Amino acid sequence: MRALANLSDIVIPMLIFFIVGYGYVSKVKVYETFLKGAKDGLNIVVDIVPTLIGLLVAVGMLRACGFFDMLGRVLAPVTGLMGLPVQLFPLLAVKLFSSSAATGLVLDIFKTAGPDSYAGLLTSILMSCTETVFYTMSVYFLAAKVTKTRYTLAGALLSTLAGTVASVILAGRMV
Amino acid sequence: MLNTIxxxxxxxxxxxxxFTGRMSDVTNxxxxxxxxAISLCITMAGVVALWMGLMEIAQRAGIIEKLxxxxxxxLTLMFPRIPKGHPAREYIATNIIANVLGLGWACTPAGLKAMEALAKLEAERGNAGYLAGQDGSGAKNRYASNEMCTFLILNISSxxxxxxxxxxxxxQYGSSNPTAIIAPAIAATLFSTLVAILYxxxxxxxRKAW
Structure with missing residues (x-):
């Protein structure tokens, strides 16, 4: 895990060094180009503000009404057996359908358990290595006008499961 | 989908x-x-703008094209039966690199183009399973080609x-080391992608042709 931790520390500085250095050597006007890209980035964030408001409000209300506590008590026997945080199951289920709805749950976990707790680390890694299975499949297959998706779902779920197992193991070693 | 959720x-x-009598909590x-949500977006804006700025440089300098x-x-390993020079290959490559670099806005358009190109490829091949729905009954029961399945599974493997x-x-939520997850995330992503590739x-x- 030490090597992984060191790698985490150097990835971003190395990337910045490489991109800016390579750009400068290839005679790109690096600063002006950076400003243009950064502006595009701001526009992307502005576009997602309404989504985040809608979903954070929904998740916040669900937490406040006691629904998550109830869910936790119901799931406790199952999750306790595997040593997994209770919040993981609703998160996994939602992530299959919608990335932004999953973000709402992720932020709730960060707020209640902290981003550096076991649950927080597990969530961070899990969200980084999984995709929205059903959403992606429906949009992409619609473009090809395909209705029979054959083994796509099985493969997608298998790789999601692999990512989940890897996240649980890696997060367990980080705490 | 999101409407229902x-x-x-x-x-x-x-x-x-x-039911639990916590209406005032729900209101708050x-x-x-x-x-x-707004304060979160303010933090996010900085990080996303930084990333997109760097990516713009990477694009102008030709790094993304090189990748x-x-x-x-x-691509040859994963899609051995797509002819070299077929547009599907180019779109798939663009989609994969955009995914790797986290360029969400560039992934989906290239991905949809790739699916359309793969559909055209099936029509060119005269694949009975894919063409089945075209006559008379409308576009019902079209079967995905192996290439489509592979492309989507790779895509979903993150x-x-x-x-x-x-x-x-x-x-934003006060992590003492926000980037500590980069290496484990890369490891987990590689593992899930490896499983996807093997599957x-x-x-x-x-298979020769579908």
Whole structure:
């Protein structure tokens, strides 16, 4: 895990060094180009503000009404057996359908358990290595006008499961 | 999809809140969360703008184009039956690199183009399973080609190397080391992608054309 931790520390500085250095050597006007890209980035964030408001409000209300506590008590026997945080199951289920709805749950976990707790680390890694299975499949297959998706779902779920197992193991070693 | 999820969340919260007598908590949560979304976006804006600025440089300097060409051997491995020079290859390459670099806006258009190109490829091949729905009965029961299955499974296995958004969220909620997850995330992503590759190759074994 030490090597992984060191790698985490150097990835971003190395990337910045490489991109800016390579750009400068290839005679790109690096600063002006950076400003243009950064502006595009701001526009992307502005576009997602309404989504985040809608979903954070929904998740916040669900937490406040006691629904998550109830869910936790119901799931406790199952999750306790595997040593997994209770919040993981609703998160996994939602992530299959919608990335932004999953973000709402992720932020709730960060707020209640902290981003550096076991649950927080597990969530961070899990969200980084999984995709929205059903959403992606429906949009992409619609473009090809395909209705029979054959083994796509099985493969997608298998790789999601692999990512989940890897996240649980890696997060367990980080705490 | 999100319409249903969102409605179920909101309606459940209000009904369950009424049932448990926590309506004032629900009210406060709704108002606080709306404000919280804004402060989150302010943190995120900085990180996302930084990333997109760097990516713009990478694009102008030709780094992204180089990467797209660089994964050609990988494409040949995963899609041996797409002819070299077919537009599908180019779109798939663009989609994969955009995914790896976390360029969400560039992934989907290239991905949809790739699916259309793969559909055209099936028509060119005269694949009975894919063409089945075209005559008379409309576009019903069209079967995905092996290439489509492989492309989507790879896509869903997640290819993103730097989880930019996750780092921004961790930063906002007071992580002592927001980037600590980069290496484990890369490891987990590589593992899930490796499983996806093996599964696709196993499913695709010994097939000539579909």
């Amino acid at each position: 969102w409605a179920v969340m909101i309606l459940t919260a209000v009904m369950y809140g009424a 949560a709704a108002l606080d969360s709306a404000g919280e 797209t060409r660089g994964i050609s051997p990988f 290819l993103q190397l730097i989880p930019v958004n996750m780092i921004a969220y961790r930063n 696709c190759k196993w499913k695709d074994r010994g």
